[in-house]
Amino acid sequence: MSGYIRIGDSRFETHITRPFPILPPLIYTCRFHGMRSKRSVKCKEPLVKILVCMKQVPQKDAPLKLNEGGTWIREDVSYEVNEPDAYALEEALRQREKHGGEVVVITSGPARAQQVLREALAKGADRAIHLEGDGFVTLDAFNTAKAFATAIKDESFDLIFTGLQSDDYGFAQTGVILAALLGWPHATIIMQIEKSDSGIRVKRELEAGFFQFVDMPLPALLTIQSGINKLRYATLIGIKQAKNKPLKKVSFDEVKLTLGENLQKIEKLYIPQKTKKTEVLEGPPGEIAKKLVDKLRNELRVI
Amino acid sequence: MADIILVVVEQREGKLNRVSWETITGAQAIAAETGWTLEAAVVGSGVGDIAKEVAGKKVSKVYALESAKLEPYTPDGFMAALKPFIEQKQPKLVLMPHTYQVRDFAPKLAAGLDRALISDAVGYKYEGGNLRFTRQMFQGKFAADVSFVGGPPYFATFQNGAFRGDQVVQGDAAAPVETVNVDVAEGLVRNRPEAPFVEAKQAVDLTQAEIIVAVGRGIKEQKNIEIAKQLAEALGGEIAASRPICDAGWLPMDRQVGSSGQTVAPKLYLALGISGAIQHVVGMKGARTIIAINKDAEAPIFEIADVAVVGNLFDIVPPLIEEVKKAKGA
Ligand SMILES: Cc1cc2nc3c(=O)[nH]c(=O)nc-3n(C[C@H](O)[C@H](O)[C@H](O)COP(=O)(O)OP(=O)(O)OC[C@H]3O[C@@H](n4cnc5c(N)ncnc54)[C@H](O)[C@@H]3O)c2cc1C
Numbered sequence: 001m002s003g004y005i006r007i008g009d010s011r012f013e014t015h016i017t018r019p020f021p022i023l024p025p026l027i028y029t030c031r032f033h034g035m036r037s038k039r040s041v042k043c044k045e046p047l048v049k050i051l052v053c054m055k056q057v058p059q060k061d062a063p064l065k066l067n068e069g070g071t072w073i074r075e076d077v078s079y080e081v082n083e084p085d086a087y088a089l090e091e092a093l094r095q096r097e098k099h100g101g102e103v104v105v106i107t108s109g110p111a112r113a114q115q116v117l118r119e120a121l122a123k124g125a126d127r128a129i130h131l132e133g134d135g136f137v138t139l140d141a142f143n144t145a146k147a148f149a150t151a152i153k154d155e156s157f158d159l160i161f162t163g164l165q166s167d168d169y170g171f172a173q174t175g176v177i178l179a180a181l182l183g184w185p186h187a188t189i190i191m192q193i194e195k196s197d198s199g200i201r202v203k204r205e206l207e208a209g210f211f212q213f214v215d216m217p218l219p220a221l222l223t224i225q226s227g228i229n230k231l232r233y234a235t236l237i238g239i240k241q242a243k244n245k246p247l248k249k250v251s252f253d254e255v256k257l258t259l260g261e262n263l264q265k266i267e268k269l270y271i272p273q274k275t276k277k278t279e280v281l282e283g284p285p286g287e288i289a290k291k292l293v294d295k296l297r298n299e300l301r302v303i
Numbered sequence: 304m305a306d307i308i309l310v311v312v313e314q315r316e317g318k319l320n321r322v323s324w325e326t327i328t329g330a331q332a333i334a335a336e337t338g339w340t341l342e343a344a345v346v347g348s349g350v351g352d353i354a355k356e357v358a359g360k361k362v363s364k365v366y367a368l369e370s371a372k373l374e375p376y377t378p379d380g381f382m383a384a385l386k387p388f389i390e391q392k393q394p395k396l397v398l399m400p401h402t403y404q405v406r407d408f409a410p411k412l413a414a415g416l417d418r419a420l421i422s423d424a425v426g427y428k429y430e431g432g433n434l435r436f437t438r439q440m441f442q443g444k445f446a447a448d449v450s451f452v453g454g455p456p457y458f459a460t461f462q463n464g465a466f467r468g469d470q471v472v473q474g475d476a477a478a479p480v481e482t483v484n485v486d487v488a489e490g491l492v493r494n495r496p497e498a499p500f501v502e503a504k505q506a507v508d509l510t511q512a513e514i515i516v517a518v519g520r521g522i523k524e525q526k527n528i529e530i531a532k533q534l535a536e537a538l539g540g541e542i543a544a545s546r547p548i549c550d551a552g553w554l555p556m557d558r559q560v561g562s563s564g565q566t567v568a569p570k571l572y573l574a575l576g577i578s579g580a581i582q583h584v585v586g587m588k589g590a591r592t593i594i595a596i597n598k599d600a601e602a603p604i605f606e607i608a609d610v611a612v613v614g615n616l617f618d619i620v621p622p623l624i625e626e627v628k629k630a631k632g633a
Contacts (some may be wrong), residue, residue: 060520060578063599064444073321073441074352083547087605142414167442171422176378180411185493186378205563206499207403215495227550236395248488263419263452267435272446280611288612289622292594293630296538300592301516302571303630 032138048101050092051155053148053162053175054085054120056113060167070268072138081116084163088224090231091193092161093124099195102126104155108136108147114247121242122234128245133252141173141260148174149181150258151250157219159200164189165225172223179221186221187214306339309394309456311385312357314345315376319353322400324468326461327360329427330398331472336429339395342366346485348374349599356479361472365480372487378408379492384485386415394456396434401460413458420458421449423581425465438462442580443603444599449570460585463562463585507541509565514540514573517560517587518548521616522595525553530620531575537627543567545577561586579604591598596620 058064092103094111105120106112108131117128132149139147156209160182162175172188179186191211192203199217205225206212281288296303310330312323327343334341344366345353354367368384389397389412401407401423413420424436428448435448436459451457509515516535522528528548535542542558549559560567562582572590576581579595579602587593588607595608596616603613612619 013607019588058441060442062597063601066445073445100362140419141410142419145414169440170438170442171410172406173420173422176407176410177414180414186407186411187494189403205403206494207562208566209501209564211502212499213497215497217493227546263502265422265450265452267450268449269440269445269447272439272443272603273600274606276607276609278608278611279607280613283612284465285614285618286622288614288619289626292610292612293626296571296627298569299629303589303627 048095048099048158049156050084050095050101050103051121051152051160052089052092052103052105053178054089054105054107054116055082055163055168056080056107056109056116057167066269066271070078070270071266072077072269075131079112079115081119082163082166082168083171084165084224084226085116085225086163086231087119087228088161088163089123089125090229091224093232094158094229095126095159095193101158104129104157106131106148106151107131108144110134110137117247118242119144119234121245121247122239123232124238126245128190129250130247131250131252131255134275135252135256138262139259140264141169141171142177143259143262145177146259147255148178150255159219160184160221160223162223164225175221175223182221184219184220184221186223187216188223189225190222191225193222202239250256277293306337306395306455306578307392308334308337308339308396308398309389309392310341310343310362311397311399311405312343312345312353313400313404314350315351315404317347317349317353319345319356320400320402321468322463323357324360325363325464325466326398326400327357328466328468329363329461331425332466333398333429333434335398337434342392342394344368344385344388346373346381347376348372350479351482354482358478358480359474359499360478361474362478364478366603367480368485368570369480369482370485370487372492373485374629375498376404376407376498377492377494377496378411379494380487381408382415383487383491385412388483388485388544389416389456397456397458399458399460401462405460409460410431413495416456416457418453418456419451420460421451422460423462424459425462427459437595438601439581442578443606444601451464462581464588466613502556505565506555507557509541509543509558509560509567510567512541512567514538514571515560515567515569515590516540516573516575516576517543517545517588518554519545519577519583520547520576522548523576524552525551528553529615530617530624534573534575534620534624536628537624537631538571538573540569540571540573545580545583570609574608575620576603576604579607 057081059080065074099262103125105125165172191206194201204212214237306383313320346368354365358365388440421436424438426437428435518531544554570590574595593608594610595604595611600613
């Protein structure tokens with residue numbers, strides 16, 4: 001399709017917009033998925049095709065250790081889906097339930113990252129794309145966005161959702177750069193998405209309890225904030241069905257040529273230096289409780 | 304020609320966002336160490352007064368990038384203003400505060416110029432002619448020194464609190480202000496933002512609380528919130544929470560502390576099972592005394608705690624409630 005600019009094109013001024021119904025707004029057949037995939041139903045709602053970018057990150061409670069070179073963590077930890085990405089997936093599933101269409105999930109990372117896609121398929125995503133390889137782990141946000149743009153160049157999505165940032169690197173950039181590479185408008189830190197006459201109307205979270213509605217045309221990329229919805233669990237049926245859903249693999253070699261050199265480099269990873277003097281209380285719980293109360297009463301004078 | 308550091312300050316609805324002073328303080332320090340020239344820019348419509356305000360600080364020049372189409376803020380509009388400006392001025396380094404607005408356009412701007420953005424830095428190091436930025440990784444569990452590869456311009460954003468805004472150096476005389484009229488082509492701006500608003504009025508005002516007991520995900524289950532409430536009650540304080548607790552609906556939104564919740568400064572902030580992510584910390588680091596109970600000795604919350612209790616909150620909180628009650632009864 002013509003909506004894509006050349007990867008690496010830095011002009012980003014290309015504007016291709018589509019009205020919300022990507023198919024003619026007639027009555028047409030829309031395929032539902034999962035159990036009903038062989039049945040066709042008539043529906044009036046426009047279809048919407050959504051890509052969700054997801055990342056596997058170390059589990060929140062996992063004790064992280066540095067590797068020998070002090071350049072990255074030791075990889076022998078447990079992983080889970082990056083939290084805002086889980087909300088992004090949930091939002092995509094809800095939009096599909098409302099408007100019909102398709103939800104595709106994509107991730108980049110080593111073989112272990114497939115777990116994130118499997119879970120997403122079990123929750124209801126229709127198909128998955130895995131950019132598989134160790135080489136993806138150390139890509140900066142710019143290159144990850146380039147890899148995704150390359151992997152989806154023959155697709156035509158209406159919406160792309162990403163989590164607003166990842167718990168590992170915390171760049172908060174990949175989604176915005178992907179939108180720029182595609183020449184699409186974007187909005188960040190999204191807490192609500194509605195269809196509008198000309199496209200979508202989204203609610204952006206601003207600082208200190210403020211929000212803002214933004215109208216935007218499609219296709220568009222949104223970075224999703226945790227808490228936008230309530231997450232669902234995968235059902236047993238979902239887990240079973242996931243096994244038969246398509247999962248496409250893309251190797252590092254297939255996208256390598258569209259990537260550039262990483263333009264930022266982690267020289268050293270280390271445990272942050274403490275800046276404040278902290279008193280550490282130790283002992284059995286009962287004793288700690290006594291020490292704390294003594295402090296609250298005699299030093300802080302709050303009781 | 305001397306190398307230039309360009310700080311893009313932030314304005315919203317005609318007012319300078321004070322966090323911009325922190326970025327200028329940081330930039331002044333880098334300028335002093337490197338000998339580079341510090342300039343600033345403000346983008347918007349009718350931003351001359353803001354430019355003048357910034358020109359009172361120790362900077363060499365301030366640019367006001369003006370167009371009626373730059374108000375309200377949109378990423379397309381800011382891209383149209385800043386990209387050609389940076390291409391023309393060729394600064395070595397472009398610095399911005401890591402605000403929600405900057406997060407929205409800076410990655411697009413840097414990528415549009417084929418350059419990298421080191422986002423959310425907490426400091427910098429200049430050693431042997433090499434400039435590196437320090438940023439948090441893994442939600443503050445580690446720090447990383449990050450360098451740029453390739454040529455300038457280099458883009459970096461500073462985290463809220465990375466430098467002290469009240470330490471910004473005043474200028475000897477006002478710096479010159481130059482207005483640059485920006486051409487934003489018709490139809491270029493695609494997003495149509497509405498005015499910012501606050502959701503339903505906050506029912507609780509945590510900013511007035513003297514004692515706050517805050518719970519995080521370490522509380523594990525909704526029913527366990529009860530013990531935190533009991534502790535708050537025993538202490539005569541308010542209950543508050545980190546974001547995931549409010550996202551889950553275990554406590555209402557108006558109990559949330561942090562960058563997207565309330566900013567509090569109580570005499571005592573007791574953090575139970577909170578890891579200390581920066582977005583939480585910005586909302587409570589002003590507390591006079593911070594006591595943190597966390598089972599992970601490496602939890603970032605301990606970096607800012609005055610008193611650290613490494614242990615299981617479920618073991619420590621029940622006897623603590625009893626001791627507080629005893630002390631109060633006595
Ligand atoms: C744009 C943006 C805005 C945000 N705004 C906010 C905000 O306003 N407020 C906010 O809080 N967050 C905010 N966040 C989220 C923030 O980044 C963190 O994800 C969040 O603060 C983590 O909450 P937590 O510490 O409760 O959970 P976790 O990070 O999961 O930490 C749980 C902690 O509990 C400890 N623990 C577990 N079990 C026990 C036990 N039995 N006893 C003792 N300790 C235990 C663990 O060691 C861990 O340190 C925002 C994020 C973004 C990107």
